[in-house]
Amino acid sequence: MLILVPGWAHHYDEFWAAVKRRNLWFIKLRYLFAFSLMIFLIGGEYILDFQLTDTQVTAITAIIITIASYNIFLHWFRKHVKCVPGQFNCLHMSLVQMLLDLFALMILIYFTGVIESPLYMFFIFQMIIGSLILPGYVVYTIAGLIIIIFSSLIIFQHNSLIPSFPIQGLYIQESGFTSNYVFLFIIVFSTMLIVSVLIANRIARSLYKREQELRETLLKLNEAEVTKQKYIMGVVHEIKSPIAAVKSIIDLILQNFLGPVSETISVKLKRAHHRTDDALNLINNILRISKLRILNITTTEELNIAEIIQTTISKNSDTAVVKNLEIKFSDTRKENKPLKGDRVLLELAMSNMLSNAIKYNMDNGIIEIILNDHEDELEIEFCDSGIGIPAKDTEKIFAQFYRASNLKWNDFEGSGVGLALVMEIIERHNGQIKVESPSRLSTPDRPGTSFTIRMPYQSKITSDPDKK
DSSP states (O other), rough: OOOOOOOGGGGGGGHHHHHHHHHHHHHHHHHHHHHHHHHHHHHHTOOOOOOOOHEEEEEEEEHHHHHHHHHHHHHHHHGGOOTTTSSOOOOHHHHHHHHHHHHHHHHHTTTTTTGOOOOTTTTHHHHHHHHTTSHHHHHHHHHHHHHHHHHHOOOHTTSSSSSSOOOOSSSSSSOOOOOHHHHHHHHHHHHHHHHHHHHHHHHHHHHHHHHHHHHHHHHHHHHHHHHHHHHHHHHHHHHHHHHHHHHHHHHHHHHHTOOOOOOOHHHHHHHHHHHHHHHHHHHHHHHHHHHHHOOOOOOOOOHHHHHHHHHHHHHHHHHHTTOEEEEEEOOOOSOOOOOEEEEEHHHHHHHHHHHHHHSSSSSEEEEEEEEEEEEEEEEEEEEESOOOOOGTTTTTSSTOOOTTTOOOOSSOOSSOOOHHHHHHHHHHTOOEEESSSSOOOTTTBBBOOOOHHHHSSOOOOOOSGGOO
16 A cells, blocks of 8 residues: 555644545536536537537547546545545545546647647646645656656657647647757746646645644643643642641531630631631632643533522622622523533633622622523623723733733732633633623723623533634
């Protein structure tokens, strides 16, 4: 089996997908060529007055039928060709297509005048296309064969060793090429063909090499991400231990193992106990996200998104009360459809959205959370009357570690990773998130921000948002 697949492409899915797309593109283009050749035959005969001989009409008709026939077969056969190195694969099919086309083209050029044929430039077109797909040694071999066969036909025709079939009516007078012209034509044609193959093949090899380098770089980045997440997991797990110890001590006090405590102290301890629970839940969520990024672990279950948002509001109510914020939640859907997704991830996303709306709002502000249906998708809107986002920052706000230019580090704490994480979670659920500022709750001194999330109700969670 002729080896056509470069070693680096054996497990490169995008390379094989590109080859399959090009094979299908060649098949569609071949249908167009066969149709155009039929128009050339009919139009030349009845409109352009080419005065084709019976032999030429028969030969061109046979070529049209042959091209259409093997193209129909290739169109069917391509569905059964797999992209497996070491077997007959889609690269071999590309080579077969190219050889069939070149053979048909050579016959067509012979019956349209060889050196006088207006179709010989298709040789260069075919070789450029082949250079973008096939290895250099294969393309150069084919180019050499074309030059030898085409040059031989020209020389044989010039010396009357084979019949000549010029297209009558294409030229004003009979051609009388000298030997010098024939020699110069062969040299120019050969040079154009080789140079075209050389340039196209080098460009293709350069692009493939760059793809390989990018792929290797991506693998290294993924390895670095895994190493980073493992480090985060180790650090966060160590933080979990003292918090769990604090919770145990609070439990002992609340259960009066250390003696009775007053009601006032008991209320404060219960609040501290809830806070340690929240901290442990947050740590567990961080560990879950790290495991997700390392192992792409996700769970899919039917969720009540309204319940998740109400729980999120309840957990953040104390912070909202301090700033005297009014949080309005409304579910305007006609039906409370279940959403399939990962509960921990979506709870984390909703919590981040509400926390940001509270953090970047002003005292006595308003936050509205609205659930709605948008075609077959769930729409969640987080709208606030806060400080807003400058127009120049809205395109960058979802980038990691990016903070809007109107934020003062002393006034608003944050690392700039919350929205980036939200976007990753939403995209893993095959959804999208958009931002708009000012919002519909804006006032002259409070521009506000509106985030709109849309997710399909029934969707398989993707491990990589870029491969949806």
